[in-house]
Amino acid sequence: MSRVVRTRVLIVGGGINGTGIARDLSIRGIDCVLLEKKELGSGTSWASSGMIHGGLRYLQKDPEVTLHSCVDSGAIQRIAPHLIFRIPFLMPVFRDDPIGPEILEIGLEMYDRYVPFKNGRPHGRLTRDQALEIEPKLSPHIEGAFTLDEWGVDAARLCAANALDAQGRGAQIMTHAEVRSFLRDVPGGRVTGASVRDRVTGEDFVVEADLVMNAAGPWAPEVAEMAGEGFRLRPGKGIHLVFERRVSQMAVYARGVDGRDMFVFPHEQNAMAGTTDDDYYGDLDRIQTTEDEVAYVLEAMERSIPSIRQHRVLHAIQGVRPTLFGFGAYEDELSRDYRIIDHGAEGDAPGLFTITGGKLAAYRLMAEDAADLVARELGENEPCRTAELPLPGGDAPLDIAQTSRRFRVGLPAALRLGFRHGAGATSLLAATEFDPSPPRTVCACEPVLDTELRHVAREEGLRRLTDCPLRVRLGVGACQGAGCAAAAAAVLGQELGWEPARAIREATELATSRWHDVAPVLDGAQVAGMEVHRAVLFGLIGFSESLR
Amino acid sequence: MSVAVIGAGLAGRAAALLLRASGLDVTLIDAGPGATALGGGCVDTAAASPGVSWLPWRDPLQGRPLLPRERVQLVVAEQPTHPYTVAFGSDGDAACQAIERSIDALRSWLSPSGLAVEGSLDDARVLANLPGTVRVADYVLTGPSSGDLRGREEVVWVDVPGLEAWDPSYAARTLAYDLEALGLPAPKVRVLRGVWPERLAEPRVARLAPRLDRADVQTTLCEALAGQGSPERLLLVPPMLGVDHVGACLSRLGEATGGAVAEVLGHAPHATSGFRLQRALEQACSGVTVRRDRVSGLRERADGFELQFGEEPALDCGAVVLATGRYVGGGVDAAGVVREPLLGLPLYDADGRRVDGVPAHRSTRKGYANAQPLYSAGVRVDPAMRPLTARGEPWHGRLVAAGDLIGGFDPARERTGMGVALVTAARAVETVQAEMGHTG
Ligand SMILES: Cc1cc2nc3c(=O)[nH]c(=O)nc-3n(C[C@H](O)[C@H](O)[C@H](O)COP(=O)(O)OP(=O)(O)OC[C@H]3O[C@@H](n4cnc5c(N)ncnc54)[C@H](O)[C@@H]3O)c2cc1C
Numbered sequence: 001m002s003r004v005v006r007t008r009v010l011i012v013g014g015g016i017n018g019t020g021i022a023r024d025l026s027i028r029g030i031d032c033v034l035l036e037k038k039e040l041g042s043g044t045s046w047a048s049s050g051m052i053h054g055g056l057r058y059l060q061k062d063p064e065v066t067l068h069s070c071v072d073s074g075a076i077q078r079i080a081p082h083l084i085f086r087i088p089f090l091m092p093v094f095r096d097d098p099i100g101p102e103i104l105e106i107g108l109e110m111y112d113r114y115v116p117f118k119n120g121r122p123h124g125r126l127t128r129d130q131a132l133e134i135e136p137k138l139s140p141h142i143e144g145a146f147t148l149d150e151w152g153v154d155a156a157r158l159c160a161a162n163a164l165d166a167q168g169r170g171a172q173i174m175t176h177a178e179v180r181s182f183l184r185d186v187p188g189g190r191v192t193g194a195s196v197r198d199r200v201t202g203e204d205f206v207v208e209a210d211l212v213m214n215a216a217g218p219w220a221p222e223v224a225e226m227a228g229e230g231f232r233l234r235p236g237k238g239i240h241l242v243f244e245r246r247v248s249q250m251a252v253y254a255r256g257v258d259g260r261d262m263f264v265f266p267h268e269q270n271a272m273a274g275t276t277d278d279d280y281y282g283d284l285d286r287i288q289t290t291e292d293e294v295a296y297v298l299e300a301m302e303r304s305i306p307s308i309r310q311h312r313v314l315h316a317i318q319g320v321r322p323t324l325f326g327f328g329a330y331e332d333e334l335s336r337d338y339r340i341i342d343h344g345a346e347g348d349a350p351g352l353f354t355i356t357g358g359k360l361a362a363y364r365l366m367a368e369d370a371a372d373l374v375a376r377e378l379g380e381n382e383p384c385r386t387a388e389l390p391l392p393g394g395d396a397p398l399d400i401a402q403t404s405r406r407f408r409v410g411l412p413a414a415l416r417l418g419f420r421h422g423a424g425a426t427s428l429l430a431a432t433e434f435d436p437s438p439p440r441t442v443c444a445c446e447p448v449l450d451t452e453l454r455h456v457a458r459e460e461g462l463r464r465l466t467d468c469p470l471r472v473r474l475g476v477g478a479c480q481g482a483g484c485a486a487a488a489a490a491v492l493g494q495e496l497g498w499e500p501a502r503a504i505r506e507a508t509e510l511a512t513s514r515w516h517d518v519a520p521v522l523d524g525a526q527v528a529g530m531e532v533h534r535a536v537l538f539g540l541i542g543f544s545e546s547l548r
Numbered sequence: 549m550s551v552a553v554i555g556a557g558l559a560g561r562a563a564a565l566l567l568r569a570s571g572l573d574v575t576l577i578d579a580g581p582g583a584t585a586l587g588g589g590c591v592d593t594a595a596a597s598p599g600v601s602w603l604p605w606r607d608p609l610q611g612r613p614l615l616p617r618e619r620v621q622l623v624v625a626e627q628p629t630h631p632y633t634v635a636f637g638s639d640g641d642a643a644c645q646a647i648e649r650s651i652d653a654l655r656s657w658l659s660p661s662g663l664a665v666e667g668s669l670d671d672a673r674v675l676a677n678l679p680g681t682v683r684v685a686d687y688v689l690t691g692p693s694s695g696d697l698r699g700r701e702e703v704v705w706v707d708v709p710g711l712e713a714w715d716p717s718y719a720a721r722t723l724a725y726d727l728e729a730l731g732l733p734a735p736k737v738r739v740l741r742g743v744w745p746e747r748l749a750e751p752r753v754a755r756l757a758p759r760l761d762r763a764d765v766q767t768t769l770c771e772a773l774a775g776q777g778s779p780e781r782l783l784l785v786p787p788m789l790g791v792d793h794v795g796a797c798l799s800r801l802g803e804a805t806g807g808a809v810a811e812v813l814g815h816a817p818h819a820t821s822g823f824r825l826q827r828a829l830e831q832a833c834s835g836v837t838v839r840r841d842r843v844s845g846l847r848e849r850a851d852g853f854e855l856q857f858g859e860e861p862a863l864d865c866g867a868v869v870l871a872t873g874r875y876v877g878g879g880v881d882a883a884g885v886v887r888e889p890l891l892g893l894p895l896y897d898a899d900g901r902r903v904d905g906v907p908a909h910r911s912t913r914k915g916y917a918n919a920q921p922l923y924s925a926g927v928r929v930d931p932a933m934r935p936l937t938a939r940g941e942p943w944h945g946r947l948v949a950a951g952d953l954i955g956g957f958d959p960a961r962e963r964t965g966m967g968v969a970l971v972t973a974a975r976a977v978e979t980v981q982a983e984m985g986h987t988g
């Protein structure tokens with residue numbers, strides 16, 4: 001007999017929607033279990049631009065999306081100020097732009113009306129010389145520029161923060177737990193739970209629930225299909241290129257050969273450029289960036305920043321948008337809005353609901369909607385409070401200088417810890433405050449301290465080394481894990497009681513997953529970078545099961 | 549007419565020293581350090597590479613550990629594109645003799661700097677890596693060389709508080725586990741805490757190592773570790789016991805502790821071993837004419853070559869040794885497409901496929917640990933180490949290549965990198981000597 005876990009609501013998928021719903025329900029006191037087949041946020045959420053933007057590009061076709069995004073951007077800033085960073089944008093104006101500056105400015109003036117909702121500044125207008133002074137790498141062919149204000153977020157950490165808050169209120173969050181099939185009370189009857197496989201231990205178990213919420217992003221059709229339910233998305237693949245450190249001071253707009261808007265923007269310690277939008281019907285678990293996509297992005301960026309190819313591309317990120325289906329429309333024109341499907345009312349699977357579509361920036365509102373519906377179904381009437389209650393760490397600002405002094409950690413480490421954990425950094429570091437030696441740096445790129453790794457293993461339920469790039473941004477900097485894979489595997493090995501063979505295997509898999517993201521963009525300095533990477537990791541780890 | 553050696557890594561410096569010893573007039577072009585300066589303290593000539601089927605650490609039939617000499621035989625039997633095979637055909641004995649001669653030469657170059665090259669083709673050393681995994685090595689430099697784990701009763705990891713990427717507790721477990729997997733008796737492994745001097749607590753190897761070159765700092769460490777050793781006990785410390793004086797530091801520590809002391813193996817930035825080798829080689833080359841510059845172009849002339857240096861004056865020479873390395877060194881460039889930047893020489897991977905002229909990522913395969921064509925790519929040479937044109941003819945009679953620039957092997961995966969650098973340099977020099985009418 002396999003283990004049975006009982007709950008009221010089973011949530012499938014630990015992206016921003018699944019974790020957002022888990023938090024909302026938990027605050028309302030509704031018991032839930034969240035199952036994520038990999039790591040929290042590892043699907044579309046990690047692949048996003050991480051922008052809590054107001055959705056300027058949707059203004060014309062879908063102002064509703066813009067409004068949602070702006071209002072909720074403000075809410076996210078309130079509840080998780082530590083995870084958010086301001087991204088000032090610069091929109092260069094070229095003579096041959098299809099839309100002239102006057103019309104553009106009318107759009108921006110319209111957008112200005114939404115901007116106060118997200119604590120943004122209204123747009124500005126720069127002369128050519130002003131723009132080049134701020135952003136010297138801009139093309140000398142610009143005629144002027146506009147500025148506007150957006151916000152960025154660590155999307156993976158935002159998922160983790162929602163999940164942790166839910167967990168703190170009694171929800172069970174299980175990662176590496178894959179839903180394999182649904183339980184029905186009678187064949188073809190009500191959905192009453194799911195059969196689950198733990199992908200780390202191999203254990204099969206069962207979760208029984210009054211209601212199932214499918215929040216599997218682009219996988220949602222696949223999950224619904226397990227209950228015999230069919231619905232369609234129009235999956236839109238998008239990639240980003242990640243550059244070492246900064247390319248520009250501000251985010252800079254660029255235009256694709258097909259006229260699409262793209263940008264290169266500062267993101268955490270690095271810079272990203274993207275994104276693309278193409279129909280995708282391949283394997284969702286093996287998405288790979290292609291040569292054409294890399295060329296398309298670089299070519300677009302080159303128009304705004306001619307020297308873009310001199311920057312070192314560290315790796316690519318790729319994902320698929322769960323876009324609602326609209327037949328025949330161009331990819332970009334498809335709706336970014338969301339739907340909640342009641343498979344009892346609209347199909348033959350009562351007890352199963354699917355939430356799909358939407359945007360990262362509007363996750364809180366979507367979760368509220370979904371949780372309202374669940375609460376109604378379950379006869380509960382606690383209201384939503386996710387816009388007022390802070391996420392873990394968001395309750396008070398962290399004094400970086402004082403944290404650095406008190407806990408004997410460098411300022412950069414304190415700053416980044418504060419970014420990921422907010423006020424929670426204090427209790428995290430307090431665990432080693434009186435140790436004879438200060439925390440050790442495991443990954444110098446970020447930097448990541450061993451204390452943080454121990455914390456996420458002990459307190460956040462982190463299970464695998466390959467989760468660390470998302471959870472603590474280990475191995476996503478210049479070294480791509482060469483400097484830290486072995487050391488981090490050792491720290492987690494100690495915490496999680498791994499046999500040495502397991503730790504070596506984890507380090508090997510981290511290298512393999514980094515290679516997946518690096519290989520498509522190998523060029524210039526990064527080819528030499530990976531030559532060193534291989535020499536170091538083959539030397540330190542050996543990559544051999546044959547020894548054993 | 550003089551000989552120009554382009555590239556001042558292990559291959560280029562070995563070539564320059566051999567050329568000078570044979571009485572030829574040589575100019576070494578030094579554009580700064582490459583892969584040699586990043587090495588991990590082993591001079592691998594035929595070390596065991598457990599991920600590579602033709603470089604096993606154990607005899608697949610009899611199960612006993614193989615000697616490096618036997619692995620050289622396997623290389624020439626199994627890997628036709630490997631530079632050893634290109635140079636010696638299937639004659640493994642000749643390859644072994646060449647390796648041994650080259651190592652003897654290296655020993656003589658490094659000894660004035662106090663850096664010894666320990667080991668032989670008839671014995672393998674079992675050494676600890678920084679995370680506690682073990683490495684079966686053939687030749688090893690002073691520092692890690694005294695760290696053979698075989699026959700030890702007790703191994704003690706000395707904790708250095710706060711040091712980046714150094715975490716002895718789990719490493720100790722891994723070490724015991726890995727030795728058992730090798731079929732070797734596992735010694736007692738423990739961690740020595742609380743003795744490291746507070747003055748010497750630094751997070752970065754790069755800051756700590758130069759300090760330990762100073763006698764007074766060594767004294768502090770000796771006092772702290774005094775009496776901690778014994779003849780049966782091996783003390784393991786991080787790879788940071790000095791840059792220029794590791795030998796002195798180790799022997800003082802040996803005396804003070806009363807036992808064996810060694811560094812574990814690590815790589816830059818968590819180790820200084822490669823810098824030591826680079827510095828010792830630079831010192832060995834003090835009598836060689838060195839031009840510190842980067843060659844920007846190489847032009848053939850009736851009587852030899854013209855080396856160009858951008859705006860700087862050109863250099864004429866009668867023969868050229870190309871020892872420009874791979875991607876780290878800069879001998880192979882991959883901006884846009886993979887290419888050899890000086891002459892546009894065709895480049896081949898270990899399976900003999902051409903890789904130049906195409907974007908780097910097209911020469912990759914899925915799976916990090918698999919053979920990656922991109923990383924076995926380099927020029928193809930004849931047995932005299934002359935780079936070949938696409939038609940298989942020598943590019944020029946007096947143009948030879950040495951080291952990582954030569955393709956057909958993967959230095960990271962196959963652990964023959966420095967061996968190839970030395971052996972190909974020696975063979976290239978023989979060719980130049982013959983061509984210039986010199987006999988050493
Ligand atoms: C290139 C790109 C850029 C974007 N940029 C932005 C942006 O800047 N701003 C913005 O607001 N939005 C952006 N988006 C959109 C945004 O990322 C998505 O709308 C959002 O992340 C979707 O979240 P989700 O939780 O629905 O899906 P996901 O994050 O994909 O989560 C679904 C999860 O379900 C899990 N799962 C699947 N099957 C199973 C199963 N059988 N059992 C258990 N778990 C399962 C998956 O592993 C996955 O983690 C972007 C999207 C892309 C692709």
Ligand SMILES: Cc1cc2nc3c(=O)[nH]c(=O)nc-3n(C[C@H](O)[C@H](O)[C@H](O)COP(=O)(O)OP(=O)(O)OC[C@H]3O[C@@H](n4cnc5c(N)ncnc54)[C@H](O)[C@@H]3O)c2cc1C
Pocket residue numbers: 531532535536539554555556557558559560577578579580581582583584585586587588589590591592593815841842843844871872873874876877878879890950951952953959960963964965966967969
């Ligand atoms: C991180 C790392 C760790 C390694 N560890 C080991 C190890 O433990 N054991 C081992 O045996 N091997 C190891 N290797 C492999 C080994 O380092 C190489 O195989 C060997 O050092 C190659 O020597 P080389 O002289 O051919 O190349 P390099 O040392 O790279 O030298 C090439 C030189 O050419 C110069 N150059 C290039 N172009 C020009 C130009 N146009 N003009 C002038 N100069 C130029 C460069 O500046 C450089 O100094 C390691 C490699 C790496 C990257």
